[in-house]
Amino acid sequence: MSAVLRDPSAWWAAAAAQGHAMLQQAWAAAGEGLGPENHADGSALTLAPVYPAPGVEAVLITLPPPQAPTECHYIALVRAAGQPPRYFVAERGIEGEGGAQRAYWAEWAHAPGGGIMRIRGADLPAVSPEAFVAAVAAVCNAAPPGPQAPPWQGVRPNTPAKMNRVGLFLGAGCFSLVLLGLGFGGCLLYQEEGRGLHVPDTEVASVAVEPDKPFKIQFVWDGTGYAFNNIWLVVDEGTTSGASFKVKGNVSCSRDRRAESVDRSLTGYGAHDVERKGGSGFSGWFYLMDEYERSSSRPIECSGVIAPSTGAWTKARIVVTQRQRPSDWFAQ
Structure with missing residues (x-):
């Protein structure tokens, strides 16, 4: 693409x-x-x-x-x-x-x-x-717009102009409704297509993680419809090596998902909210995977092992956030 x-x-x-x-x-x-x-x-x-x-x-x-x-x-x-x-x-x-x-x-x-x-x-x-x-x-190959009405010719000569205040008020009211509809439709379009799905959001679960040590995290999606449950590595205190930081590992979730290999870097598409802290220090969010699930009271468990391949961290967490589009709300 x-x-x-x-x-x-x-x-x-x-x-x-x-x-x-x-x-x-x-x-x-x-x-x-x-x-x-x-x-x-x-x-x-x-x-x-x-x-x-x-x-x-x-x-x-x-x-x-x-x-x-x-x-x-x-x-x-x-x-x-x-x-x-x-x-x-x-x-x-x-x-x-x-x-x-x-x-x-x-x-x-x-x-x-x-x-x-x-x-x-x-x-x-x-x-x-x-x-x-x-x-x-x-x-x-959609059809072009239909024929337009002829241009308005203005008031006829020698005809006094009259203002219909009722029509003016009704027209203003209708125009306001149109603007409201356009605003609502634009908001829906943004929520469905324009707003990123894999971006940091409110945390619903968090667990500390150490390099090369297995982790497990449990969470529940019990809202309405479906949701993207995004799994993140959040490095709160990290250091780069030669201005670079990379992590590799494997992550899997409990609902019939096989383990996925992850390979993320400080400059890749999966890095978000990166903050440089002077010298080689930094913090940032690294998108690992998502679990797209229907609402249920049954816990979802994700586990895996992850470690830096370039650079290091002294404090990091595995975090879960959740995000929906309007279509996910109504999906059956």
């Missing part, structure tokens, strides 16, 4: 001749730093041109079958006539009644204020490349 969004047109042009090589390079780069148990076999990745609708062309990438919600079935780079290519994914949804498989489309795009945002779309009628490509082609 990062490579495509940097220059969608260039990636599109290169994909025709070098698509499979580019795909394998991107797959290998995405897996750097992960242990063998967390590598999915990318040897069968496919990339093919498709033409889902008149004036719309796409490059469809088929990924290994997703194992958990929000992992992707497919990727599509879609271009409609006169528009730059757009980046879509088909994500696995939470299973429906009777274990029925669900999927929905989402788009990754540049945010208006800078950065990248994910826009969640509608559920797909079927978990298939045909249904996915048809849905995103419709989004890219």
Whole structure:
């Protein structure tokens, strides 16, 4: 996604001749730093041109079958006539009644204020490349706005202007309601797509951790719907080595999740709220993993071993925070 969004047109042009090589390079780069148990076999990745609708062309990438919600079935780079290519994914949804498989489309795009945002779309009628490509082609090939009303010609000559105060008040009231609706909708959109999921938040559980010594932490998600239970290493007192700090280890949680290898650094995407304390000292939060779970009174237990591979700490904790999107609140 990062490579495509940097220059969608260039990636599109290169994909025709070098698509499979580019795909394998991107797959290998995405897996750097992960242990063998967390590598999915990318040897069968496919990339093919498709033409889902008149004036719309796409490059469809088929990924290994997703194992958990929000992992992707497919990727599509879609271009409609006169528009730059757009980046879509088909994500696995939470299973429906009777274990029925669900999927929905989402788009990754540049945010208006800078950065990248994910826009969640509608559920797909079927978990298939045909249904996915048809849905995103419709989004890219949406009909233009309908004809506009003719411009207002002003007051007729020699006709005295009259002010209808009732209409003015009703118009002002309606406009206020529109503004309120837009504000509420914008807030929901921000909570769903703009607000980061893996950022430090209120602590719900914490336990001290020492290098290379096993830790365990228990917590409960008993709110409404689903939540992201984020697992963090919080270094309260740490020191760098050569201006660098890195940690490695394995973390697993109790609800049918296998151990995951973690490899985080002071300058990587998983580092947050880093505070330099003079010399080589620092403090900071390091995102390890999350446990996306439905509300339950049953405790969740996470355990593992983690240690610095570069630098050191004298005081650190494993911390759990919880975060929801509006869709997680209503998810069943």
